[in-house]
Amino acid sequence: MTRDGEGPRDDVGIDASLSARELIFREVPEVRTRTWGEPDHESVSHSERRGLPRPVRSGTRYTDVHLDYRLAGRLRLREQPSGPPPEEE
Template sequence: MPKPEHPTDPDVEISASATARELRFHARPEVTVHAEAEPGGECAWGSDRTNLPDQVEPNVTYRDIRIDFRVAAALTDPTQDPSSP
């Protein structure tokens, strides 16, 4: 399972996995990830792929694939003054 580099001690972690015997793309997908921890929190995400490149090619059949994805966030207390110790 992928482990985001930061935060090192997250308050929240969400992970997901997907597998397929065969996967074929008719067009190159446009994928974006947006994860945020407000105010002043820290957030990171990462994925591991098996038998599936980072940039897939259209009309290529990928076999026995697995994708593991994880997002992690360290939260802050919104009632605490960030300048106080």
């Protein structure tokens, strides 16, 4: 799992870690990720795997598995000069 302080500070994030002595997928899971932001955003996902190929196979016995996953997003704001809004015509 990644640490706080890596790169830009993210506004939201999900971190997950998993270690297992043995892992067997009876079905290959479908993983979906989604990020959103307004007015604009940027996101980062990062994973570290050990003992777990990409993609995994159903019915295969994986041993000594370790997985770190991180998904984070942050607002991307345009720097605007401070001041009153322009007069409307």
